[in-house]
Amino acid sequence: MTSVFDEGPFEPCPSPFNMAAYVLEAGLQMPEKDALLILGAAGVERWNYAALERAVRGTATGLLSLGLVPGDRVLMRLGNTVDFPIAYLGALAAGLVPVPTSSALTEAETRTVLTTASPAAVLRDPDVACVPHDLTVDLAQLRGFRDLSPATYHMGDPERPGYIVFTSGTSGVPRAVLHAHRAIWARRMMFDGWYDLRPADRLLHAGAFNWTYTLGTGLMDPWTQGATALIPAPGTAAGQLPDLMAEHGVTLFAAAPGVYRQMLKDQRILSLPALRHGLSAGEKLAPRVAARWRAATGTEIHEAYGMSECSTFISGAPRRVVRPESLGQPQQGRRVALLDADGPVPRDTEGTIAVHRSDPGLMLGYLNAPEETAARMQGDWFLTGDQASMDEEGQITYLGRNDDMMNAGGYRVSPIEVEAALAGAPGLTAVAVTDVEVKADARVIAAFYTAPAALDEAALASYVSETLARYKQPRLYIHLPELPMGANGKILRRALRAGFEAAT
Template sequence: MLSIFDQGPPPPCPAPFNLAAHVLRHAERLADKTALSVLHDTRTDDWSYARLRQAILGTATGLLETGLKPGDLVLMRLGNTVEFPVAYLGAIAAGIVPVPTSSQLTEPETARMIAELNPAAVLRDADVACAPHPKQIGTEALNAMHDLPPSDFAMGDPDRLAYAVYTSGTSGKPRAVAHAHRAIWARQMMVDGWYGLTEDDRLCHAGAFNWTYTLGTGLMDPWTIGATALIPAPGTDIDRLPDLLARHHATIFAAAPGVYRKLLQGRDRLDLPALRHGLCAGEKLARALHEQWSRATGSELYEAFGMSECSTFISSSPAHPARGDALGQPQPGRRVAILGPDGPVPQGEPGTIAVHRSDPGLMLGYLNAPDEAAARMQGDWFLTGDQGAMAIDGQVTYLGRDDDMMNAGGYRVSPVEVEAVLARYPGIDQAGAAAVEVKPDTFVIAAFYSGPRELDETALRAYVEANLARYKQPRAFVHLPALPTGGNGKLLRRALPAYFKGPSR
């Protein structure tokens, strides 16, 4: 049997359609219900669905009154405040195309974006770095728009451009990924395929308002369902999260693996009586961390795999838990395959994870780089650039990025497999693996790890010898105070070899 998951397509996206209208579809029915609570130590800033809808549609009116037109691009340079999602959805409601960006970007980085996109305006917090642009709309002006008469939703073709988001750039130059309004319709497949989310849930996301993971999983998806979103106030220390989760009766918690790792440091038990389960995405979740969380809380973690070009489409869920080290399975409604050079590979064999071009969540393309999008297609399949293997039951095991795969002694080895073994060793908080050059054209696998102290190398060698085939075993072990990560918290495997001080150096 070939590695193809296909249980039928999702229901078609209705037309006419507007992404923001879909997110707010329950807002009038649930007008008095709390849509958002910003959690401070001693208080909350609560937004009802009525207040949220008014602010978003008032912003839509205000943006149009500045002279912006449907189809115009606006670059978002806003901080970690509720103004970010309000402005984002306000723009989309009006048919304007927002491009959310990380507040950590520098002025030169934003200059390149402005040159590439030629946005009609920049939505700007004065405290956030940004290159010059002739039309900047500040936060004071944006806040004043909240009380304007509400705009109508700009309805239209669900395939038209709704927003763009930049890739992390970990596999090359960051690209602006163009998404259609139908992208929010596709996210319904995550509700049962990952979240297990209901209208009665209180979902807390640990990330910032201006992070796309928070924007989707932490805000838009709960609002689409009619649930309550909980977001810790900007500047909240991670150590405060367990208390906030318990005090505000969070039923679902979402974060990147690094947050779960920090929450468990020095703790054997977390008392979270209302918590049903946690959600994890952003990088591969180590099995040891998953098990540690389950012991400490009595609740499960459900992991998801996705990318800027298609959000998350493979996941575990309460209805379909992952088996062993697998990620989970493609969400119902998705069509996913594992491809080799000649098409889908037999079940169990490694290949490139691919999603079918018909997926409603798949991007429209890269702005100003159509050839790059075309180059990532293999027939009807979009190549993710990530390696995986699909079992007979559809469960997918993640094997790492194509360009992260290690070659030592002629064997291709997944760093994820090596890291999963290392992560189970006592005293290792986080592990990374990479091929390093020990002499010209000779590469070996090196293990990099963080933890309270450097570990005995003889014991580490004995451990990996007992748990990994010889060609997969690290030949060097490097202790670091912390492993290198990008702005989104993902491990930067490409940066690891620079920390190796081997004989060739």
């Protein structure tokens, strides 16, 4: 039996279609219901569905009034505020193509984004770094759009471009991933296959508004069901989350594994009577963290696997029995296989996780990079680059990357990008970067370098901070007499990782 999961296709996306109209449709059956609660020390900011839709459609009107036309790209350089999802949905409502980006990007990094995406406009919070652009909409103007008359949703082919997200490439250059409007329709498979998401749910996501994990799992998905999304205000510590969850009757909680670790630091029992379960994605969840959460709350954490190119398509779920070391199973409606060079491998055999080109959540391709897009395909299968095995029940066990990509708090980071940023540091002669385990279930980015003598770590950190977002910056700088090389002269990053972890 081969490692292929295919139990039939998911129902097709309706046409004509608009992602923003679809996301807000269910909530408008209950216009006064809370769509969003922002939980802060000073109180709660509330948005009901009627107010949210007015703001979204007013924003669409404002963007179109600038002379933008459907299909134009709009770069989002906004902070961790409600402005982010309103602008995102407003652009989609107008038929524009939003390009959401992390506010952590440096000015130098935004230059690459602008060159690649060629946006017609930039929506910008003045506190968020960005190189200048001819058409920049500042935050005050953007907020003013909300009170304009509502635009008509731009309906069209669900296959047309919807939005663009950036992800680290193995070459070290961030790749622009172009998704269709129908990508949101594919997320319906998660409702039963991961969340058990219901209209009455109150889902709290621990991430920032301007993280794509939060944008999808924390906002778009609950809104699609007419549920209530809750987001902690900026500056909320992980240790404050349990009290907020109890106070506001949170039924579902989503976070990256690192947040769960921080919440469990003090070993106390967490009293969360409304909580049904937790959700985890972004990086591999350690079984011991899941076990500690179970002991502290009496609930499970259901893990999901995905990527920028196809969101999450393998997951655990409340109605499935998942082995502790397993990611879970492909969601119903997905076509997933584990491949080697000859095609699907036998069950219980290592292969590369691949998703079928027919998946409605699969990207349209890398923007302006048809050859790179084609290189990720093997016949009708998109290759993720992650290795796994599939057992007889279809459960998938993650075995790691087949390249040197790193994971930094849920973000994939190319070591080549970090090495390029460090290469010109004064006194440094060579550098190699990888992620290393510094304690149980905690990994950080480490830079191993050669130089005539050990360099000042603060100076190295300052140097790299000018060109790299914080989450891409090394946390460790390790001086070595030489870097390990293979016979072909390639740096052996895995050897660096193994040597560091063996010595600590």
